[in-house]
Amino acid sequence: MGSGTHAREREKASRFPLWIGLLVLVLIIGVVAAVLWRARSEDSSCASTSTTTVAAAPDIAPALTRAAEAMVDEVDCVEVQVVAMVPAEALNALVARDPSAPDLWVPDSPVWIKQLSDAGVRSTVLSEAIASSPVALAGGPSAAAPGSWFDALSSGRVVVQDPTKDGPSAAALAAPRAESSATGASADELTARMVPLAQQYGARTAKPADEVLAAISTTSKQLVPVTEQHYLAAKRQNGALSFVVPDSGTLLLQYPVVSMAQVDDDSTDASGEFVSYLEGRAGQDLLSEADFRKADGTALAAGVGFGDVTALPQPNIADVQSDLRRWTVLTVPTSMLAVVDASGSMDFETGDGTRMELAVDAARRALSEFPGNARVGLWSFSIDQGGPGVDYKQLAPLRALGEGDQGARLVGAIEGLVDRTTGGTGLYDTTLAAYREAIKKYDERYFNSVVILSDGANDDPGSIGLSSLVKTLRAEADMARPVRIIAIGISEDADMTELTRIAEATGGSAYPARDPRDILAVISQALLAR
Incomplete structure (x- = not known):
């Protein structure tokens, strides 16, 4: 029994140091871990956080929001706030120096950056394109x-x-x-x-x-x-x-990144980090998951989307801006009193029909291009066309094409012009009467005009003279009710000098249409010159 007791005591003694050693080791590991955690915590604490705000085109904003959230998990001491904003609204805020304007801007085209520059606003392009579509x-x-x-x-x-x-x-x-x-x-x-x-x-x-x-x-x-x-x-x-x-x-629509921040702004660190993240693999993967292509237009994986496409060269930005300005002007609806020369010379043959036949065909096609809210009226003119001493006749009043039977009435009146040709050109009296009618029927919601189509000079000896006509047009012009005369000279016989004087008296212009079939193109050109 004595030997057994000593054996058990030796066994207890041998276990005791091992148990103590394990406990000490665990405590040491715990202390080291706590120290390391505290050190890391102290290292990652931020004296200040660099924050940047981003205004992004609505289609790409959700993807950028996800990218911002993912980046903040990986990069300390930065914060990125993304707001969806239509580029036109963002541009207005930036040009107005709005205090709430973003630090970064991600529009859907470099055209917007050019507009920003044209407005005198300084910016820095951080990325030509982070994505495309x-x-x-x-x-x-x-x-x-x-x-x-x-x-x-x-x-x-x-x-x-x-x-x-x-x-x-x-x-x-x-x-x-x-x-x-x-x-x-x-x-x-x-x-x-x-x-x-x-x-x-x-x-x-x-x-x-x-x-x-x-x-x-x-x-x-x-x-x-x-x-x-x-x-x-x-x-x-x-x-x-x-x-x-x-x-x-x-x-390809391309999505550039523009910085509005100054060099010493606190937001520059966060802005730079965000752009670097977007251009890196993680950011590009997130954009790809949202169905955006890389900047070079490489097709999406797995046959998703449009596949390989032929990329057209990017058009000149100045031309694009010019087209957009024209668009803004042209969306204002048209109110046009068309006044067509029905003198005998409109029966002259051209080889493909008479001048009037070709003019009728062009007028019919022009009419089909206008929407239902366009106001169009039609007069014909030649000496005594409307009766003794009256050189003009109303064939359709100035009304919206979609109003009642106006559209059908105009088509019938245009086609009937071929049967109205007679006499000399009663240009001056007709012009003054049409101008007064257009002012009387003026509508501020429209671009108001009188379009005169003539193939010759005035032939009416009893009418107002050219100088008196021009003087009267200038005197009766009403800045509150602006109406412009657009004069179109048909054929080589048209007197472009007098048509120009007449049109310019109202702020309008004159255009030659050597071939009556060019009338549609000339009308388009005239409307573009609003």
């Missing part, structure tokens, strides 16, 4: 790809948003310029194509793009400019959607 035309399942963007915009099927606010619509408007080397469309043709598109836009109440895309069905014929990223999001909600890319190619 090609533009296509969304439609129903039967949508067919047009040969070019010019063809698409000429089809009457494209429904645009306001291109001064909507990136895809601005791209659709700019694409014909970018493809012009392939299509051969002239600068005049490109700008003229904008007239009916803008007039049609001004005539309707624009619905948000999401509503338009949601309403597209299997029988829809309309086409809507849309980015790949937006299309994929809309497709998840509307399975009837399909897309087409014109054969000529397309433009």
